[in-house]
Amino acid sequence: MRNKALLYVTIGILISLMVVIVRPQAVDSLLQSKWLGEVALPRYTDGSERQSRTPEAIDLVSLFPDIVVRQWRPETKKIALTFDDGPDDVYTPRILDVLSKYNVRATFFLIGNAAEKHREIVRRIQREGHEIGNHTYFHSNLSRMAPWQILLDLGKARRVFSDITGEDVLVVRPPYGALDPPAVKAIGDEGYNILLWTVDSLDWWGLSKEEVVQNVVPRVESGVIILHHSSGGPDEDLTGSVDALPEIIETLQSEGYSFHTASEILEEIRIQNEMKKKAKEAAKERARGS
Ligand SMILES: [Zn+2]
Incomplete structure (x- = not known):
């Protein structure tokens, strides 16, 4: 028995x-x-950006230069626009309308469970030539998780994106920018790259159009990665952010900047590193020959 x-x-x-x-x-x-009784944690498991983000950034770029990117060094005036936390059916479509009007391509770091809820918007992002990045499945704080938990979460979101778009998404942006060295190592070992940002629009504070423009335009130089959001937590209003976009794009385009996506940045860095390696080897060869 x-x-x-x-x-x-x-x-x-x-x-x-x-x-x-x-x-x-x-x-x-x-x-x-x-x-x-809806016992599951809400979409923002660890709170909205405003509740959980620490302003000071950890510089992991120097520790893991092959995995983490915060800025790159293009030869011409290139920059990147990135949008976190989408997709939703309020702000993301409006942002897509603006980008399409100015013929700008951007990278959208999407949350897996939000992508499952707005599959058509994910397809629209892809159809209009933008790129998709992995912003975890639960908008999780990766610095509080064990490496195996991180990979499980990222893998879950990765499956959602490939299921909707047929693409294998291998670029990650950690929610809140929160990362620690073991997390970076685990993510890198799994074949992902991590794309951080250089210029924060701080739009997640619900700023006005003018404030968002001021936070971005004066700080732009060649190779910066700009952070905006395409969706917010329940109390976050991104109207100012969306309204600021046309002015930001028009100003930067008139200054000669062109907009690029995550894979273009990573490819450019890869080529530059390869050239550096070759130049180093050639110098060594010359030293041996002389
Ligand atoms: Zn986020």
Whole structure:
């Protein structure tokens, strides 16, 4: 009798484990269902940007130059526009309208569970020539997680993006910019690159159009990566941010800047590093020959 009970309990545990591994979305929707009182954590597991972000940035670029990018050194006046926390059906479509009007391509770091809710917007981002980056599945604070948890979360979002777009998304931006060295190493070992930012529009503070323009335009120089948001937490208003976009783009285009995406940045850095390596080898060869 006891053996039988034990067997049933074991089978129950095994089935639950399989559900968690094979169909994690099923567990999410179960936890979010009304009859369970929506016990699942909300989309912003660790709070909105404003609640959780620490202003001081950790410089991981020098520790992991092959994995982490904060700025790059293009030969011409190139910059990048990036949008975090989308997609949603309020701000993201308006941003896409502006970008399309000015023929600018950007990178959208999307949250996995938001992408599942707005699949058509994700397809529109892709269709209009923009790039998608991984901003985790739960908007999780990676500096508080073990490497295996980080990879599980990123992998889950990666599956969502490939399911919707057919593309393998290998560029990551950590929510809140929160990272520590073990996290970076684990992410890099998995084949991802991490794209941070140089210029923060601070639009997540719900600033006015003028304030957002002021936070961005004077700080732009060649190779900067600009951070905006394409969706916010429940109390975050991005109207000023969206309204500022046309002026930011017009001003920077008139100054001769062109806009580039994450994969273009990474490719340019890869070529530059290769050239540096070759030049070093050639110098060594010459030293040996003389
Ligand atoms: Zn974020």
